[in-house]
Amino acid sequence: MSADFALTDTFAAQLFGSLSVPTVMSTTTEALTLAYGAQPAKSYFEGCSNGGREALMAVQRSPNLFDGVIARAPAYNWVGFMGAFNRNARALAAPGGTFTAAKIALLSKHVRDTCDGLDGIVDGVVSNQAACTPALVNVAALRCVGGTDSGDSCLSDAQLDVVTSWTTEATFTGSATFRNAGWNLTGNEDNPGAWRAWITGDGNLAGAQQFLFQDTTVKNYLVRDRSTNSLTYTPWDQNQNALYAMAALNDATNTDIRPFLNSGGKLILWHGGSDSALSVKSTAEYYANLRNSIGAAATEASTRFYVAPGVNHCSGGPGADSSDLLAALDQWVTRSAAPSTLLAEKRDAEGTVVFARPLCQYPEYPRYTGPINDAAGPKSAASYICTS
Ligand SMILES: [Ca+2]
Known part of the structure; x- marks a missing residue:
């Protein structure tokens, strides 16, 4: 995680800040178009941590680049x-x-x-x-x-x-x-x-x-x-x-994302509840500011925010850290099927599901309502409801 490039290479600092995704996307789209004879029907971006920051950068500074964006545990500030x-x-x-x-x-x-x-x-x-x-x-x-x-x-x-x-x-x-x-x-x-x-x-x-x-x-x-x-x-x-210069390069704190939403974009935010790198409270804060900025109706129509309790930075931890957010985003963009509660699973090293939980929309959390003294009960997502 050295940032030595920021001291010596202005263009590298700009690439790291916000330009890498549109730069790579330009080449990618060109290559795909050459290979398939047509532009991609839909384009999505998913990233976590600094990738989550890149996701929000794309939403804020390149609003026409993607049809849908997933920003997980974003290092946006x-x-x-x-x-x-x-x-x-x-x-x-x-x-x-x-x-x-x-x-x-x-x-x-x-x-x-x-x-x-x-x-x-x-x-x-x-x-x-x-x-x-x-x-x-x-x-x-x-x-x-x-x-x-x-x-x-x-x-x-x-x-x-x-x-x-x-x-x-x-x-x-x-x-x-x-x-x-x-x-x-x-x-x-x-x-x-x-x-x-x-x-x-x-x-x-x-x-x-x-x-x-x-x-x-x-x-x-x-x-x-x-x-x-x-x-x-x-x-x-x-x-x-120095702070202003760094913010101009790296901070994706802008909450007026109407250009992205007005072009049909959908945004899914996700954060692990036990993240010791970046606080889930910071993403909750961005989401609250977003709502204040664009209004509750636009927020509800085009954005979602999920919290996965007990999950570390991007993955790991005792909680259920695996969810198919991309499928949910694709259904939303292509079939207008807006996501509500999703599924979160904990898998072992072989990929076998150990237990499941509902993935709730913040500020809701999964509350256990299943059977008492039943070893299988806590492992099933059906044993929980999302509530706040
Ligand atoms: Ca508990």
């Missing part, structure tokens, strides 16, 4: 998200802030003990995230006596500061879009693809994905000096011109 990554990294680097795997397990279990059953079934996934409020979770109950680290059964004040950085919004001067919504406590922070991979680096902060992303952003976009120490780069909004 480079300025705000990287600023939050930087704040998280600095909290972890503060004296006493280090989170061991045992501390992460302590925090996760505390959240699960409090919130797992709020969705009707204790299955290791907090599906009713809205009910799992900070007041209910009460992380302060884990505080070490006196606030000083005294082992794996409690959190020091510096570690509680990390949790605060994680769960609270981050706002920066210069634009209303320069912000990050903060992350939920999901009870799945201890999953291998969650905090250790993205936040703590499992004892090596410089190896954590969030650290690496913010570090290369500070070095190549903001300070434009690779010898800079990103952990001392604060405040994040000290160089307004």
